[in-house]
Amino acid sequence: MTTHLLGVLSLALYLASFFFYARNLYVPSLWIGRLASLLLAAGIAAQYWELYQRSLALHTVPYDDLYGSMSLFAWLLGLTYLGLEVFHRQRAVGAFVTLLLVCWIVLLDVLMPHSLPAPSVPRGPMFAFHVTLNTWAYAAFALSFVLSVIYLVQDRLLRSRRLGVPFWRFPALDVLDRMARSSVYVGLVALGFGVAMGLAWEHRLSGGYSLGDPKVIITVAIVGVYVAYLLLSRNASWRGARAALLCSFNFLMVLFSYTFVNLYFTRFHRFL
């Protein structure tokens, strides 16, 4: 019950944060912007508490099932965005990220069962780090996707010369580019450590590595395409809109890994 209430509270805070971010985008105001960031931080705190309560009830990591895993994804997405917002001093993207968070959580509430899954066997802190870091990487890649899409829209508006209200409010192309690359760096570092943790955990458990598992293969491919993005985004003929397009396509691979591979292909990474 407490978990559910905390979930509702975090959703309400994200919704309020979205409202103020959107207001700030339309009519920029330092205090409204700060309030939006504060509400987002409060939403993140409430959702953390929800995950913690869920963990206590399950006697294991709170993301042992698809619901928990997706909820963790949303939490990390919010957290990563807040970090980037502070680092780049740019709030204009907040409205899009919080809207994504709200839609994500509402979808979770509608599609997923609220009842807790049967407690599973505790798998130790290394496993917990493995899942958390990998989910964090996916959240960071999702953020880079949002930023790249905004980049493409902004670039299209600049070239079409039809400049509406959002055009003058969105961050500059250069800022969007830097934010997207920062986000990908965060994602790659998290994914690198996450995979290493997973392999170490598996080795301790079974003495070997399941390198042929579809999840492992697609994760390596994801690392490959994002490293390619980072390299190409500095290349003369890819820098700019093409790199943003590549970053957006890369995220499709992440989605594929997070959904189809998790649900249907892998043996070890199923959340159902």
Next chain:
Amino acid sequence: MTTTATNPIRAGAIRIRVALIGCNHRTAPVELRERIAFSSQQALQAADELRDRGILEEAVVISTCNRSELYGVPGDLAPSAAEAMEEYFTSFHRIPRGELEGRFYRWTGPDAVRHLFRVAAGLDSMLLGEAEILGQLRTAYNQALDHGATGPVLNRIFQGALEVGKRVRSETEVGARPMSVALAGVKLAERVFGNLKGHSALILGAGAVAEQVVEHMRNRGIGNLRVINRSFDRAAELAQRVGGEAVAWESLQSVLGTPDILVTSVSATGHVLTREMLERAIAARSGRPVFVVDLGVPRNVADNASGLYNLYLYNIDDLGEIVEQNKKARESEIPRAEAIIAEHIDKFEAWRGALEAGSIVNDLRDQFHKHRELIIREKLKDMADVSPQERDRIAHITEELIERLLEEPQEKLRHGRGMRGRLAGLEAIRHLFGLDEGKK
């Protein structure tokens, strides 16, 4: 002589009146506006003289390149304050009245307040939503305040105006988007590069609009500025003026690869920058974007260059179209700005109403007590059988009756909403009970 504004709030009956006369770009040509402008010193001198002559109790003079306006709170001795203000205005500048016939606008009461709020919001400006007027208003008001020329009424109105100006600019798009070709070019460059500090620009040619673009870029702290022109001397002259570096025309291709922003305004029949030249420039920049503002007529940049990857090209027509879009966008925000103004006028009227209502009840109380004392004295004169205790009791009861009768209207007038409509009612009460007669 400097006098301090009297406080109408502490005076007996409170009648808050505001008057304004002025000329602006709509009513007078620039040649006339120049002649009726006030320097800061003259503005304070005028405020002093208007108060010394009893025309106004409080005064503020606003004088900018587009307007000269006198705001004041008329004194009791000035029934036709606007007329007297106009008379003073013309005599101050030694201009025959006939010359200013029909040039002045006059507003009083809420209309004067509305006018000031619209000025502060930039709605009355030649360039809709321009920001400078708010600073000019603040300066004029602060000088008058420091000089002791304002009082509670003008303080209230001007502080409200400054708040309106601030709110309109932060809550609406009235002043948000660039309205000149030069500023539009620079703002668009900022959409690509963000902060222009640390970025570089190359200016080809030395046209007037290009110079304005340079000025805006300098104001935004552009890192490096180079000027190139067919005549090196002209390039050197402009470079010196804007704090940049002059480059010989022969080095054009070699320096093209450096700047993030190119501004061209060269008088030439053919294209000065071809697709190939720009392609090589972008390659030399490792593909980093280039923002090109082509202000030349005929155009300096080849048409087919616009398709180059990471090249953002805007010619004078593109920028003109954006300015036009922005103008329409600003105009569409006027109703929102007017709503903010209306909200602040209501606040001012509520304040005015509360003060006037308080004073009217006090006047009524005084009048009722006067009548009460008269009646008691007259009626009790023939009642010898009434003891002193009973007389005291009658006096006490009638006093209580007056207080009870006034209690409800006092509350309603002080705390009631929709004060603007009630102010007309207050005037009627004054008239009905003849409250002004004794004072006159």
